[in-house]
Amino acid sequence: xxxxxxxxxxxxxxxxxxxxxxxxxxxxxxxxxxxxxxxxxxxxxxxxxxxxxxxxxxxxxxxxxxxxxxxxxxxxxxxxxxxxxxxxxxxxxxxxxxxxxxxxxxxxxxxxxxxxxxxxxxxxxxxxxxxxxxxxxxxxxxxxxxxxxxxxxxxxxxxxxxxxxxxxxxxxxxxxxxxxxxxxxxxxxxxxxxxxxxxxxxxxxxxxxxxxxxxxxxxxxxxxxxxxxxxxxxxxxxxxxxxxxxxxxxxxxxxxxxxxxxxxxxxxxxxxxxxxxxxxxxxxxxxxxxxxxxxxxxxxxxxxxxxxxxxxxxxxxxxxxxxxxxxxxxxxxxxxxxxxxxxxxxxxxxxxxxxxxxxxxxxxxxxxxxxxxxxxxxxxxxxxxxxxxxxxxxxxxxxxxxxxxxxxxxxxxxxxxxxxxxxxxxxxxxxxxxxxxxxxxxxxxxxxxxxxxxxxxxxxxxxxxxxxxxxxxxxxxxxxxxxxxxxx
Amino acid sequence: xxxxxxxxxxxxxxxxxxxxxxxxxxxxxxxxxxxxxxxxxxxxxxxxxxxxxxxxxxxxxxxxxxxxxxxxxxxxxxxxxxxxxxxxxxxxxxxxxxxxxxxxxxxxxxxxxxxxxxxxxxxxxxxxxxxxxxxxxxxxxxxxxxxxxxxxxxxxxxxxxxxxxxxxxxxxxxxxxxxxxxxxxxxxxxxxxxxxxxxxxxxxxxxxxxxxxxxxxxxxxxxxxxxxxxxxxxxxxxxxxxxxxxxxxxxxxxxxxxxxxxxxxxxxxxxxxxxxxxxxxxxxxxxxxxxxxxxxxxxxxxxxxxxxxxxxxxxxxxxxxxxxxxxxxxxxxxxxxxxxxxxxxxxxxxxxxxxxxxxxxxxxxxxxxxxxxxxxxxxxxxxxxxxxxxxxxxxxxxxxxxxxxxxxxxxxxxxxxxxxxxxxxxxxxxxxxxxxxxxxxxxxxxxxxxxxxxxxxxxxxxxxxxxxxxxxxxxxxxxxxxxxxxxx
Numbered sequence: 001x002x003x004x005x006x007x008x009x010x011x012x013x014x015x016x017x018x019x020x021x022x023x024x025x026x027x028x029x030x031x032x033x034x035x036x037x038x039x040x041x042x043x044x045x046x047x048x049x050x051x052x053x054x055x056x057x058x059x060x061x062x063x064x065x066x067x068x069x070x071x072x073x074x075x076x077x078x079x080x081x082x083x084x085x086x087x088x089x090x091x092x093x094x095x096x097x098x099x100x101x102x103x104x105x106x107x108x109x110x111x112x113x114x115x116x117x118x119x120x121x122x123x124x125x126x127x128x129x130x131x132x133x134x135x136x137x138x139x140x141x142x143x144x145x146x147x148x149x150x151x152x153x154x155x156x157x158x159x160x161x162x163x164x165x166x167x168x169x170x171x172x173x174x175x176x177x178x179x180x181x182x183x184x185x186x187x188x189x190x191x192x193x194x195x196x197x198x199x200x201x202x203x204x205x206x207x208x209x210x211x212x213x214x215x216x217x218x219x220x221x222x223x224x225x226x227x228x229x230x231x232x233x234x235x236x237x238x239x240x241x242x243x244x245x246x247x248x249x250x251x252x253x254x255x256x257x258x259x260x261x262x263x264x265x266x267x268x269x270x271x272x273x274x275x276x277x278x279x280x281x282x283x284x285x286x287x288x289x290x291x292x293x294x295x296x297x298x299x300x301x302x303x304x305x306x307x308x309x310x311x312x313x314x315x316x317x318x319x320x321x322x323x324x325x326x327x328x329x330x331x332x333x334x335x336x337x338x339x340x341x342x343x344x345x346x347x348x349x350x351x352x353x354x355x356x357x358x359x360x361x362x363x364x365x366x367x368x369x370x371x372x373x374x375x376x377x378x379x380x381x382x383x384x385x386x387x388x389x390x391x392x393x394x395x396x397x398x399x400x401x402x403x404x405x406x407x408x409x410x411x412x413x414x415x416x417x418x419x420x421x422x423x424x425x426x427x428x429x430x431x432x433x434x435x436x437x438x439x440x441x442x443x444x445x446x447x448x449x450x451x452x453x454x455x456x457x458x459x460x461x462x463x464x465x466x467x468x469x470x471x472x473x474x475x476x477x478x479x480x481x482x483x484x485x486x487x488x
Numbered sequence: 489x490x491x492x493x494x495x496x497x498x499x500x501x502x503x504x505x506x507x508x509x510x511x512x513x514x515x516x517x518x519x520x521x522x523x524x525x526x527x528x529x530x531x532x533x534x535x536x537x538x539x540x541x542x543x544x545x546x547x548x549x550x551x552x553x554x555x556x557x558x559x560x561x562x563x564x565x566x567x568x569x570x571x572x573x574x575x576x577x578x579x580x581x582x583x584x585x586x587x588x589x590x591x592x593x594x595x596x597x598x599x600x601x602x603x604x605x606x607x608x609x610x611x612x613x614x615x616x617x618x619x620x621x622x623x624x625x626x627x628x629x630x631x632x633x634x635x636x637x638x639x640x641x642x643x644x645x646x647x648x649x650x651x652x653x654x655x656x657x658x659x660x661x662x663x664x665x666x667x668x669x670x671x672x673x674x675x676x677x678x679x680x681x682x683x684x685x686x687x688x689x690x691x692x693x694x695x696x697x698x699x700x701x702x703x704x705x706x707x708x709x710x711x712x713x714x715x716x717x718x719x720x721x722x723x724x725x726x727x728x729x730x731x732x733x734x735x736x737x738x739x740x741x742x743x744x745x746x747x748x749x750x751x752x753x754x755x756x757x758x759x760x761x762x763x764x765x766x767x768x769x770x771x772x773x774x775x776x777x778x779x780x781x782x783x784x785x786x787x788x789x790x791x792x793x794x795x796x797x798x799x800x801x802x803x804x805x806x807x808x809x810x811x812x813x814x815x816x817x818x819x820x821x822x823x824x825x826x827x828x829x830x831x832x833x834x835x836x837x838x839x840x841x842x843x844x845x846x847x848x849x850x851x852x853x854x855x856x857x858x859x860x861x862x863x864x865x866x867x868x869x870x871x872x873x874x875x876x877x878x879x880x881x882x883x884x885x886x887x888x889x890x891x892x893x894x895x896x897x898x899x900x901x902x903x904x905x906x907x908x909x910x911x912x913x914x915x916x917x918x919x920x921x922x923x924x925x926x927x928x929x930x931x932x933x934x935x936x937x938x939x940x941x942x943x944x945x946x947x948x949x950x951x952x953x954x955x956x957x958x959x960x961x962x963x964x965x966x967x968x969x970x971x972x973x974x975x976x
Binding site for chain 1: 714716718725726727728730731732733734735736737738739740741743744745747748750751754756758794795796797798799800801807810811814815816817818819820821822823825826827828829831832833834835836842844846871872873874882883917918919920
C-alpha cells in the first residue's frame with residue numbers, strides 16, 4: 001500500500017495553483033471541488049489508525065503527506081518528535097511527530113493557530129460498514145469513509161481554504177498544530193504546547209480547533225464544554241470472595257453497601273442528590289435562554305437515533321440546557337462483581353463503583369471532590385456497616401467556556417452568515433474537550449471550536465461520512481473566516 | 489503416566505485380605521493405614537480433572553481403577569455409558585461412564601446406596617500450591633493433594649471400610665453410584681437415577697452421600713441444605729450505549745433504575761425486604777434452638793479464614809441459624825455495565841442485575857418467583873421511569889431437609905458415638921445440594937450426607953488436604969455405620 005500511496009502523493013504535488021480575485025474565492029473553491037474530493041480519497045486511503053501499533057508506519061506516512069501538502073501551500077513546517085509511547089500491550093513504540101507549521105509571518109497581522117489531527121479510529125468492514133472503510137464512496141450527497149469527518153475532511157477543508165485564499169495573499173498569519181495521536185489521547189501534546197508557548201506559540205492570538213460537529217444541519221460554533229470528575233468508590237468486605245451458600249445471611253455484603261451508596265447519588269429525574277453540588281453553577285440569564293430557544297435542534301431526530309421515546313426534558317431548549325449548561329451524574333458500572341453472562345453465586349469481597357459528574361462553570365473539581373467524598377462518607381456512616389469504603393476522584397477535568405464576543409467568534413459568525421446566509425448556532429459540548437481548556441490555560445488566549453462535521457456523521461462509528469455540502473461549503477467557511485478575522 | 493499407573497493398579501491387586509473378628513475391625517483398619525495412605529497416593533496421582541477435555545482419558549482411567557478395586561472387594565460392577573457432552577469450547581467429548589456397583593444381595597438385609605465421585609477440580613502448582621497438587625505429601629498430620637478430601641479420600645475411606653467389614657461378612661447390602669463429572673455439574677446423572685429407579689435402585693432403602701465436610705473437628709452429619717432461586721433483572725434504556733458527555737442529564741439511565749431496584753431488595757442487616765418472603769419459613773422450635781447451641785463451631789476460626797471482624801450475628805447459634813435455617817439474598821453483580829479496570833464514560837443501554845435468594849423449608853420457588861417479580865414491578869412503577877424491566881428466575885432449586893430420626897441417621901449417630909466417643913453435630917448446608925433433593929424426589933427414600941472432610945480442607949482451593957485422623961477414623965466411621973445400620 002505504501003508504494004501506491006507514494007504515487008498518489010506525487011500526483012498531488014502536480015496541482016496547478018492559479019490566482020483568482022478575492023470575490024472569486026468561493027468560485028475558485030467550487031471550481032476545485034473534484035480535486036478536493038480526490039485528495040480526501042487519497043488521504044482516507046491511508047489507514048492511519050493510531051490505536052494499532054502495526055499501523056504506526058501509516059500514521060507516519062499520513063503525517064508526511066500532510067507536511068508535503070502544507071509545504072506545497074508555501075508553509076514552513078517543523079516535524080516535532082515526541083519520543084516513545086508504551087502501548088497497552090506493553091510494547092514500546094515511537095510516537096508519530098507533531099506538525100508545527102506556519103504560513104505568513106507578518107507582525108502587523110493577527111495570528112490564528114489551527115489544531116486538528118490526521119489519525120483515525122480503527123475501522124473494519126466486518127464491524128458493520130456498508131462500504132470499504134478506507135475507500136471513499138460518494139452516495140446520496142455524502143462521502144463515506146473512515147476519517148472523512150473526523151478529522152481528515154475538516155483538516156483538508158481548512159488547508160484547501162488556505163490554498164484558495166492564498167491565491168490572492170493570505171490576510172492573517174496562519175499556524176497549524178496537526179497531530180497523529182488524537183484518537184488515543186494525544187500522547188505528549190500537552191507537554192509540547194507547554195514547551196512551545198514562548199517560541200512557536202508566543203505570537204498566537206487565537207486558537208481554533210477544527211475537529212467538531214454542528215448541532216444540526218445549520219452551522220454551529222462551539223464555545224464551551226463540560227468538565228468531568230470521575231469517581232471510584234471502593235467497598236471492601238471480606239478478604240476473599242465468598243460463596244452465597246456458605247455465607248449468605250451471615251455477612252455484611254460489600255455489594256449491598258455499594259448499591260446503597262450508588263443509589264444515594266442521583267434521583268430518577270437526573271437530579272444530583274449531593275448537597276451543595278449546584279451551588280456554584282453560573283446563574284442562567286434571559287439572554288442565554290433566548291440563545292437556546294433559537295438553536296436548531298429536533299428532538300425527533302434524537303429519538304430516532306437513540307430509540308428513546310421519553311427524555312428527561314420535553315423541550316429542545318431544556319434538553320440542551322441539561323446537556324451543556326447543568327451538571328449531570330452517570331453511574332458507569334461496577335468492577336469486582338460478577339459481570340459475565342450466566343449465573344454465579346458469588347459474594348464479591350471488594351467491589352468498585354464507577355461514576356462521574358459532568359460539571360459546568362463555575363464548578364471546581366476540587367470542591368466537587370470534597371462534596372462527593374463527604375456525602376458518601378456521611379451516608380455510609382448512617383448505614384452502620386463494618387465494611388470499609390474509599391472514595392477517589394481519578395479524573396478532574398475542568399469545564400471550558402469562552403467569551404463568544406471575542407474577535408475570532410465575531411469573525412466566525414460573520415463568515416457563517418456570508419457563506420450560509422444564516423446566523424450560526426452558538427453551541428457547547430456536553431462532553432469534555434481537554435485540549436480546549438489546556439490551550440486556554442497554558443496560552444491564556446481565546447479558544448474556539450469551528451468544525452464542519454454534521455451531527456449524524458458517526459465520527460467514531462460505522463459508516464462515517466461527511467456530506468459533500470459540508471465539505472465544500474465548510475471550505476468556504478474557513479476561507480471566509482480567514483478574511484473576516486483580518487478585517488475585524 | 490498411564491504406564492506407571494497400570495503398574496500401580498497391578499500392585500493394588502496384590503493386597504492380601506485377611507479375615508479379622510468383628511470387634512477387631514478398628515484394629516484391622518489401624519493395621520492397614522499405611523496401605524490406605526498408599527492407595528490415596530495412587531489415586532491422587534491420576535489427574536482426573538473433569539473440567540479439562542484433554543484429561544478425559546485420565547478421568548476414564550480413574551473410573552477403571554475404582555471399578556477394579558470394587559471388583560477386588562467382591563463387588564459386581566456395571567459401567568454405564570452416558571453418551572457425549574458438549575464442552576463449553578464447543579468440542580463434543582464422550583462422558584466418562586458412571587459406576588453402578590453392589591456388594592451383597594440378600595433380600596433380608598437393608599440396602600444402602602452410597603454416592604460419591606472420583607473426578608477432581610483443576611489444580612496447578614502455580615495457582616499457589618505449596619506442594620505438587622497430584623503428589624500426596626504428608627505433613628503435620630495432614631495429607632495434601634488434589635482430591636484427598638474431595639472426594640477420592642472419602643470414597644477410599646468408604647471402600648476400605650467395606651473391605652474391612654467384609655473380612656467377616658458384610659451385614660447390609662451395599663450399592664455404589666460413583667461418577668466422574670461431579671465437579672462440572674454431574675452431566676447425565678439425574679437422567680441415570682431416573683432410568684435406574686425401577687432396576688438398580690429399586691430395592692435401595694437409604695441413600696448416603698459421601699462427599700461433604702464436617703462443621704468443625706467434631707464429626708457432623710448433614711440433614712438439610714438451602715435451595716436457590718436465581719434472578720435476572722434486566723433494565724433496558726436506549727437502543728445503544730450512550731456517552732455521558734452527550735447524554736448525561738438528558739436521559740433516564742437504565743443503570744440508575746437498576747441500582748434503585750437492587751437497593752430495594754435487602755437491608756444492611758441482611759433482612760430481605762420483599763413482602764411475604766418469610767411467611768413460609770418453618771417456625772423454629774425449642775428443640776432446634778438447643779441443637780444449634782450444642783454445635784461445635786468457633787466464630788474466631790471463621791474470622792481468621794475470611795478476614796471479617798464483624799458478622800451479622802454475634803453468637804455461633806444465630807450465625808448458623810442464618811446460614812442454614814433462614815433465607816438470604818445476595819447481589820452477585822451486573823452484566824452490561826462497565827466492569828473493567830480504569831475509566832469509561834458510558835451510559836449503558838441495557839443492564840442486567842443478578843441476585844439470588846437461598847430459600848429454606850417450607851418456601852416454594854414458584855411462590856418466591858411471584859413475590860420477587862410483583863415486588864420489583866411495583867417498586868419500578870413507583871419510580872415512574874419510562875425504561876423497561878424484565879424479571880426472570882433462571883434457577884429454582886428447592887431446599888432439602890431430611891428427618892434426622894430415620895434409621896440411617898440413628899445408625900450414623902451411633903457410629904459416630906462409637907468411633908469418636910462424642911455425639912455427632914447435626915448440621916445443614918447453607919448452599920444447595922441438588923443431588924440430595926433429586927435422590928429424595930425420584931426415589932422417595934431417606935437421604936443423608938455422611939462425609940469425613942474437615943472444615944478447613946480447602947476442597948476447591950489451593951493446598952487441599954485431609955487430615956490423616958479424619959481419613960483413618962473416617963474409615964472406622966463408615967465401617968461402624970454399616971454395622972449399626974444392620975442392627976437398627
